[in-house]
Amino acid sequence: MSLLQIKQLSVGWAGQGAVLRELDLTIADGERVGLVGPNGAGKSSLFHAIAGILPPMAGTIRLLGQPVRPGAFHPDLALVFQHAEDQLFCPTLTEDVAFGARNLGLPEPEVQARVAQAIRACGLDGLEERPVHRLSGGEKRRACIAGALVMRPALMLLDEPSSALDLRSRRRLIALLSQMEQALLIASHDLEMLLELCPRVVLIDQGRICADGPAREVLGNHELMAAHGQEVPHSLTPHDWVSHDHDGAVRTAP
């Protein structure tokens, strides 16, 4: 049984026509999948549909064999938003991380244990009592992940997790995600990160899946990537040394 099974999914916002069209996607337990595509391709809508925020116009979404009911609480699934600020609303880090665990109705010692574990896993030790708005960008991102981890979801959806992070924070985030056992679906423009994390990449454009396969094959396919407004990541471009024109074209030095 696959963890997530999406069949013939069509999704749209009221009065604006379909954003996703008859989309099929299956994710196995523990699998890490990158989701790429231009802005407006439908990545966010897909996440909203999977999380049950946006009711589908047609098609089915099954998580662990059960249909995802719009508006219901699915602890097996966690969504990490692009803007960390939108999802950190408790006064301190500990309280925020504990929020989901408390709502699962777990006994308090179990909550405490899970919180401590999630905070440690995300490298946030020592910041337990810090007000969330005083955390740095990278810490906020990891705090969101800790708040999701504490519910022990089977699938985590991450929307642009590395955006607006500096190199060090980005590195830490990649190290953290690479150690996780959960299945991850990561939407990102940071193709280098996806290359490091995800063996499999899905390219979507205009609400349809245009490619689904091994990361190196999809991201390294110049023609395919260019057709959907993407650039092949630097590390997949064979070159010794490059110089750049001012018009932005990349030219290989002799």
Place this chain on the structure above:
Amino acid sequence: MSLLQIKQLSVGWAGQGAVLRELDLTIADGERVGLVGPNGAGKSSLFHAIAGILPPMAGTIRLLGQPVRPGAFHPDLALVFQHAEDQLFCPTLTEDVAFGARNLGLPEPEVQARVAQAIRACGLDGLEERPVHRLSGGEKRRACIAGALVMRPALMLLDEPSSALDLRSRRRLIALLSQMEQALLIASHDLEMLLELCPRVVLIDQGRICADGPAREVLGNHELMAAHGQEVPHSLTPHDWVSHDHDGAVRTAP
């Protein structure tokens, strides 16, 4: 006479000690300088000090030979913040771009002419009456730049201009900045962009300048960059093909 002359500048936020320490920096007219360093190195504080938002604890800042007075309006200097949203505070694009020009006390026809010119230069034609919150991320960034250009500053400070932009928008931004005649000081973690735009790069860490020189030399110096938590940009790393470990280390394939 140099455009910007900073001598022995020390800066700090109230009650938190010095963030910048005895810093010297000179920028010539029309020069483009990249500013790199880890988060918390003092890049934002330097920008705030140059713009007169943060009064220096010691040292002098001269712009076009005149001292920068904290709190005063310096139309020769423009600062483009990282958060585009928070500096586009007028209802429509045209009004926002005109804001600075109107405050210079220019006659209305001159204001109109400058606004039209800035909007054209930034490739925002056709969006004149668009409410600013309806602009895309890339358009917002360019709108901020247009709002700065309209005052005809001699020096523009840009804080992470390419953050949160998709590839296409980033390309457009680089093309725009590469054509500008103003002196630019660009703080960014996007080293590839700095490499394209700035002949000179300044590396700061812990409130001090650690390196100041030609971009390729500073950014290509593995030892120096690693010592300050930075990575040498991919395009300066000689390699044919690389593979990545899951712990994030880059390994060159045989």
Place this chain on the structure above:
Amino acid sequence: MAEALPTASLSARARLVMAFILAFGIAALQNLVALPIAVALAIGALVCAPERRAVLYRLRPAALLALMFLIVLPFITSGETLVQSGPLRITKEGAHASMLIAGRMMVIVTLVMVLLAPVSAFRLVGALRALGLPALIADLAMLTLRYLDEVTAELQRARVARALRGGATGLRGLPDHALLLATSLIRAQIRAERLWAAMRLRGYGMRHGTLPTPLAMRDWTAIAGTGAVALALVALDRSL
């Protein structure tokens, strides 16, 4: 069609002044003599308005309220019996009062909406500024409007995030709403600091109040015409 209307080219300032004149004129009516004329005027304006769909939509809260007055007031006012059925008794005074209140309400709201619907909220605030609203209040209104959609969207995303993490529903969820609001206020404070820096750097407060452009002839004509209509209605109302 919109171009054919004489009101299409009116300035936001003239529209505001006209809206106030009409609103106060109608509010002054005390009898049911002039009111039918006002109702006819409002219906005519609504039919001619290019934005009638939007206006109709915005009339809903007022219509609901007016209906409530129409239904309730006649029964709870003492006076001369008009109709009686069992314990329920409609009085003449009650019927008069309810029709007067509901009629005035609908006429005012309709006319105001028809006049102001074509103007964006930003331009309305700009018009108020030109009409002498203190700069501090006008700036406050502009900034509030500018960030309203965004802050609303942020709050809604935060609510979704709370729900996805199993936030309690009903009364037990109330403290969570306080937390969301607190977070929003802290974000507002941080945003305000950045905003202030950006405003100052672009010379906020440097400009000495520029004089608003004078009103056009058609604006003056429209205002004078509206004033005459309002005066005539009130005079007719008082003549009895």
Place this chain on the structure above:
Amino acid sequence: MHLPDGLVPLELALAGYAGSALLTGLALARIKRLPDPRGELPRAAMLTTVFFAASALSIPVPPTSVHLMLTGLMGVMLGWFAVPAILVGLFLQAVLFGHGGLTTLGLNGLILCLPALVGFAIWRGAGARWPDLAALIAGGGAVLLALAIFAGIVLLGMPAALDAGAERAALAVFLLAHLPLVLAEGVIVVVLLRVLRRIEPALVPHG
């Protein structure tokens, strides 16, 4: 809870405008005495945006759902800025959504500004010593005060022939219908001010 157009007699509406104008003048004079009135503006505007946005979203209070009024909280956090902020909000609600009215803008201003200023005064006087009590009064109490002023104005403006028994019944229904709001607002303001005093005390002076 806004007074609509056409309900009250003209004289009362004009008196409302006079009262609100007086309050605004007083507030502007107090604001000008602040060390940096212009620098306070962005903060006041951004907080106002949040209050305005939050009151537009409904909050479930079984068996119903309410729209928060937040007038007492505005007083606590904005001080004298609450007066222009409330008037701006009322004007926009009237012209954008048809809530309230143009002729009753002055009266509605009084209904909300007076409780806001009372909330401000209570918090300044007692916020440091009895924070929870002051927050409760500034939250739920301000709603009650606004309800009272609203009811008073409606009674003044209603036709004289209104049946006394019906009047009392209507008042009772009106109060009962707003009890969930009083409760929700009281709880929310107490929790909110506790949190802010703990993690961002600069936002709530006098606390």
